């Protein structure tokens with residue numbers, strides 16, 4: 216069985232990895248720049264954003280321990296696409312295949328929510344992240360220079376397969392078919 220699972224966030228999850236999340240090494244790869252944020256603002260801010268539907272976030276759990284976040288944001292209804300962010304807050308947990316496994320599980324959740332395409336952006340020198348995303352099947356879309364960070368950014372995308380129905384599919388023409396409500 217996989218050591219990785221995803222769970223709905225609680226304050227305790229964020230508190231568990233808060234210190235490591237803002238280590239210089241993690242911020243260098245995950246953020247545009249350093250910013251000061253208290254545990255309360257960090258944890259409650261993210262839970263509020265999730266409750267308001269601005270983001271869909273899950274906690275990455277490895278062998279029973281909360282180690283980071285995986286997040287979908289900027290959902291575009293017209294194209295059914297969203298932007299993915301992932302941060303494993305403990306550098307000791309990098310490079311063990313946990314990110315790969317977390318993204319696999321999370322994209323399955325997104326597909327069941329009707330998301331058809333996932334976009335992400337990562338620094339061009341973030342070889343670990345690029346390898347991980349490439350292995351999952353993300354393709355390079357474009358590379359651009361971000362003056363605010365002084366670094367190049369790679370934008371990638373992944374098309375998600377719609378989930379397979381587990382029962383009978385009722386299509387237009389079938390007397391039981393009803394038009395979807397908008």
Ligand SMILES: CC(C)(COP(=O)(O)OP(=O)(O)OC[C@H]1O[C@@H](n2cnc3c(N)ncnc32)[C@H](O)[C@@H]1OP(=O)(O)O)[C@@H](O)C(=O)NCCC(=O)NCCS
Pocket residue numbers: 241244245283300301302303304308309310311312313314315316335336337338341342343344346347350
């Ligand atoms: C990016 C991140 C989520 C990747 O997760 P991870 O668990 O470290 O990556 P994985 O171990 O799943 O990587 C999968 C593949 O990447 C490659 N890889 C792993 N470590 C690597 C390294 N140090 N250098 C180059 N490639 C590496 C391997 O090919 C690996 O495949 P393998 O299982 O066949 O060895 C994680 O490292 C992280 O959170 N980093 C800090 C924040 C960050 O960079 N976020 C991304 C911003 S979008």
